[in-house]
Amino acid sequence: MALLEVKDLEVCYGVIRALRGISFDVNEGEIVTLIGANGAGKTTTMQSVVGLISKNGGKVTFDGHDITKTPCHKIVHMGMTQVPEGRRIFQELTVYENLLMGAYSIKDQSGFKNDIDAIYTRFPRLAERRNQIAGTLSGGEQQMLAMGRAIMSHPKLLMLDEPSMGLSPLLVDQVFEIIKDINKDGTTILLVEQNAGKSLAISDRAYVLENGSIVLSGTGSDLAASEMVRKAYLGG
Amino acid sequence: MELILSTLINGLSLGGIYAMIALGYTMVYGIAKMLNFAHGDIIMVGGYVIYVFMATQNPLLAILMAVVFCVILGIVIEKVAYKPLRGASPLAVLITAIGVSYLLQSLAQIIFGSASKMVTVFEFGSVKFLGANVQISSLVTLAVTIVVMICLTLFVKCTRVGRAMIAVSEDKGAAQLMGINVNRIITITFAIGSSLAALAGLFYLLKAPTITNTLGAMPGIKAFTAAVIGGIGSIPGAMLGGILLGIVEAISYKITAIAPYTDAIEFSILIIILLVRPTGFLGKKRREKV
Numbered sequence: 353m354a355l356l357e358v359k360d361l362e363v364c365y366g367v368i369r370a371l372r373g374i375s376f377d378v379n380e381g382e383i384v385t386l387i388g389a390n391g392a393g394k395t396t397t398m399q400s401v402v403g404l405i406s407k408n409g410g411k412v413t414f415d416g417h418d419i420t421k422t423p424c425h426k427i428v429h430m431g432m433t434q435v436p437e438g439r440r441i442f443q444e445l446t447v448y449e450n451l452l453m454g455a456y457s458i459k460d461q462s463g464f465k466n467d468i469d470a471i472y473t474r475f476p477r478l479a480e481r482r483n484q485i486a487g488t489l490s491g492g493e494q495q496m497l498a499m500g501r502a503i504m505s506h507p508k509l510l511m512l513d514e515p516s517m518g519l520s521p522l523l524v525d526q527v528f529e530i531i532k533d534i535n536k537d538g539t540t541i542l543l544v545e546q547n548a549g550k551s552l553a554i555s556d557r558a559y560v561l562e563n564g565s566i567v568l569s570g571t572g573s574d575l576a577a578s579e580m581v582r583k584a585y586l587g588g
Numbered sequence: 589m590e591l592i593l594s595t596l597i598n599g600l601s602l603g604g605i606y607a608m609i610a611l612g613y614t615m616v617y618g619i620a621k622m623l624n625f626a627h628g629d630i631i632m633v634g635g636y637v638i639y640v641f642m643a644t645q646n647p648l649l650a651i652l653m654a655v656v657f658c659v660i661l662g663i664v665i666e667k668v669a670y671k672p673l674r675g676a677s678p679l680a681v682l683i684t685a686i687g688v689s690y691l692l693q694s695l696a697q698i699i700f701g702s703a704s705k706m707v708t709v710f711e712f713g714s715v716k717f718l719g720a721n722v723q724i725s726s727l728v729t730l731a732v733t734i735v736v737m738i739c740l741t742l743f744v745k746c747t748r749v750g751r752a753m754i755a756v757s758e759d760k761g762a763a764q765l766m767g768i769n770v771n772r773i774i775t776i777t778f779a780i781g782s783s784l785a786a787l788a789g790l791f792y793l794l795k796a797p798t799i800t801n802t803l804g805a806m807p808g809i810k811a812f813t814a815a816v817i818g819g820i821g822s823i824p825g826a827m828l829g830g831i832l833l834g835i836v837e838a839i840s841y842k843i844t845a846i847a848p849y850t851d852a853i854e855f856s857i858l859i860i861i862l863l864v865r866p867t868g869f870l871g872k873k874r875r876e877k878v
Binding site for chain 2: 402403404423424425428429433434436440441442443444445449452453454456457501505
């Protein structure tokens with residue numbers, strides 16, 4: 353059974369139908385990517401699945417539970433976490449306090465010390481800057497912090513919305529390496545990216561989103577090889 | 589010298605009251621992004637609850653009941669009047685808040701009449717303090733407000749709920765993604781603000797033992813001014829703005845020539861600060877999303 357199953361999801365902003373009934377699923381242990389151009393509905397998909405914006409139709413099932421109408425904070429407690437577009441770390445809190453916020457949904461705080469040490473090992477830069485105000489971090493460091501903060505809640509499903517946006521090519525490679533790493537440690541990943549080449553390379557499966565509809569799906573390598581994806585998203 | 593000292597203590601205690609009320613404004617603004625103009629009237633409600641329960645001759649019971657009643661009232665107001673407007677235009681919320689303010693004042697008038705009521709909670713005298721004649725009630729007010737402010741600061745900084753409040757005030761969406769129940773945090777914020785307003789009601793009765801249905805109106809506006817001067821949304825800002833305004837008011841009242849213009853002077857300070865530093869002393873510039 354799929355960990356996340358989205359069926360005929362529809363979202364409207366006023367009269368505009370941003371999502372026209374999309375269906376996709378994510379199996380346990382997979383990396384699944386949604387690719388698509390600006391305005392295709394990627395972020396809308398992510399935000400409506402996690403309950404940040406309301407859905408106008410369709411059904412979302414997570415880990416066997418119907419979460420179509422569940423509020424966001426409860427979904428997070430069920431084990432779905434999202435690194436939002438633009439990172440949205442808490443600018444006025446320190447790096448450490450941000451990680452603390454990431455563990456907000458964990459009731460048992462006994463593993464906190466280990467978790468935070470694991471984050472500092474994975475992201476040495478965060479360890480160096482643990483007491484620094486997060487708003488003063490560079491873009492790359494903020495992305496690391498946003499990812500570290502998300503992992504603190506031990507998600508079953510980690511959703512990442514454009515994690516490579518605005519980063520230098522070197523950092524982009526690093527971010528994709530980390531995503532692969534997190535996945536290897538047993539976390540299922542749903543990724544949204546404009547960087548189709550890099551994300552398809554690490555994905556088990558992928559979907560192409562255009563104007564609020566899914567127009568193509570397949571394995572990462574199939575899509576990377578497909579004529580249409582190469583023309584539209586890989587520059588040739 | 590004595591005059592300066594007694595004026596300063598008066599100013600600090602008055603400022604402490606303003607700070608307590610301003611904290612309610614600023615915390616609600618920070619977390620729910622709304623101006624709760626009914627906040628001042630909670631002070632009045634707290635005063636009347638004390639008046640009613642002073643019939644038992646037990647001041648501590650009266651104070652406790654005032655705090656409990658105001659907390660419940662604050663939560664009910666939020667649930668009934670403001671929560672349905674979440675996501676509505678700020679103007680609609682503002683008008684609703686003003687409506688709630690008039691509702692509370694009118695209800696108090698219907699229940700208690702428009703004549704002012706006398707209520708003496710404690711009989712405090714005055715003491716000689718470094719040669720100055722100082723009201724004990726001022727010292728009590730000052731001491732309690734200092735304790736409250738320290739507790740509140742520690743609460744926000746060091747508890748799970750407090751940190752959640754900071755997170756919600758900074759980014760509601762990201763806070764939800766941490767698993768924070770934003771509605772619950774808003775409820776807690778209204779509860780804290782209302783309990784502080786109830787205490788402010790007590791301190792007003794200590795200063796002057798009469799109560800009318802408009803008791804909260806002027807302190808409400810003054811405290812709002814204090815919150816804006818300090819930087820609305822900022823907890824230390826509300827404390828600073830409140831104390832500052834209290835001291836200015838106390839000094840101004842002592843100088844015969846300008847005493848009648850005290851309110852005007854205070855609001856002029858607001859205007860000047862808004863011109864020079866629109867975010868207030870400790871307010872943060874709104875960061876634009878890059």
